[in-house]
Amino acid sequence: MVLMGIELILNSANINFIAFARYGNFGFQGQLIALFVIVLAAAEAAIALAIVLNIYKTFSNINVDEIDNLKD
Amino acid sequence: MNIYDIIFYLFGAVTILSAFFVVTSRNIIHSAFYLLFTFFGVAGLYVLLGADFVAVVQLIVYVGGILILLLFGVMLTNKITSVNIKTGTLQIIPAAIAVVAFMYLLITTLLNTGWKTTANPVDVPSTQSLGILLITQYAVVFELLGIVLLIALIGAASMARK
Numbered sequence: 736m737v738l739m740g741i742e743l744i745l746n747s748a749n750i751n752f753i754a755f756a757r758y759g760n761f762g763f764q765g766q767l768i769a770l771f772v773i774v775l776a777a778a779e780a781a782i783a784l785a786i787v788l789n790i791y792k793t794f795s796n797i798n799v800d801e802i803d804n805l806k807d
Numbered sequence: 808m809n810i811y812d813i814i815f816y817l818f819g820a821v822t823i824l825s826a827f828f829v830v831t832s833r834n835i836i837h838s839a840f841y842l843l844f845t846f847f848g849v850a851g852l853y854v855l856l857g858a859d860f861v862a863v864v865q866l867i868v869y870v871g872g873i874l875i876l877l878l879f880g881v882m883l884t885n886k887i888t889s890v891n892i893k894t895g896t897l898q899i900i901p902a903a904i905a906v907v908a909f910m911y912l913l914i915t916t917l918l919n920t921g922w923k924t925t926a927n928p929v930d931v932p933s934t935q936s937l938g939i940l941l942i943t944q945y946a947v948v949f950e951l952l953g954i955v956l957l958i959a960l961i962g963a964a965s966m967a968r969k
Binding site: 753 | 826829830838839842845846849852853856857858860861864865868869872873876877879880883884913920933936937940941945948952955956959960962963964966967969
């Protein structure tokens with residue numbers, strides 16, 4: 736759930752970058768930054784899902800409100 | 808109001824509505840599928856903004872990669888009978904303050920930007936220009952990003968295997 740929110744926020748930032756690149760006077764740099772953001776989002780999703788799998792293995796639960804200790 | 812405006816509002820409406828359903832849906836699998844429509848809408852907006860290469864990358868990476876990864880994680884960690892998750896709203900006041908401050912920032916930026924005054928900027932194919940920029944002016948960023956992605960994937964694989 737939190738992950739989906741992060742993806743939505745990154746997408747909205749990308750729309751902003753590309754809109755400014757189209758109608759402002761910045762050339763192609765906005766599109767380039769949008770590409771970089773997409774790559775970072777992919778890396779973040781892979782890492783976060785590995786963490787989620789480990790949390791599920793440890794707590795049998797993925798509700799972030801109920802996971803409150805770092806070590807068992 | 809020409810045909811491009813109609814298509815723009817259509818994609819915008821699809822994006823905003825499905826994004827709203829992503830955050831309000833009570834079933835996490837439904838959220839994931841609404842996210843699919845959001846990504847398609849955003850890709851359509853990119854095409855309308857003249858960013859054809861970014862639109863294709865968006866479709867390949869988000870729909871083909873990240874969304875599948877998310878669904879994979881959801882189905883692997885949730886029992887299908889207990890997919891009901893709570894989507895309560897917490898900490899409304901700090902969130903409202905942050906959103907208002909950010910909106911102020913965005914609106915002042917919008918008002919202070921020197922926009923192109925032509926009604927319809929010409930669309931040039933962006934792939935070649937992006938490629939040339941990536942291997943000349945932004946070569947270091949490109950390589951660093953490749954290293955970051957490699958390290959992230961190795962780390963994810965070794966963390967998930969343990």
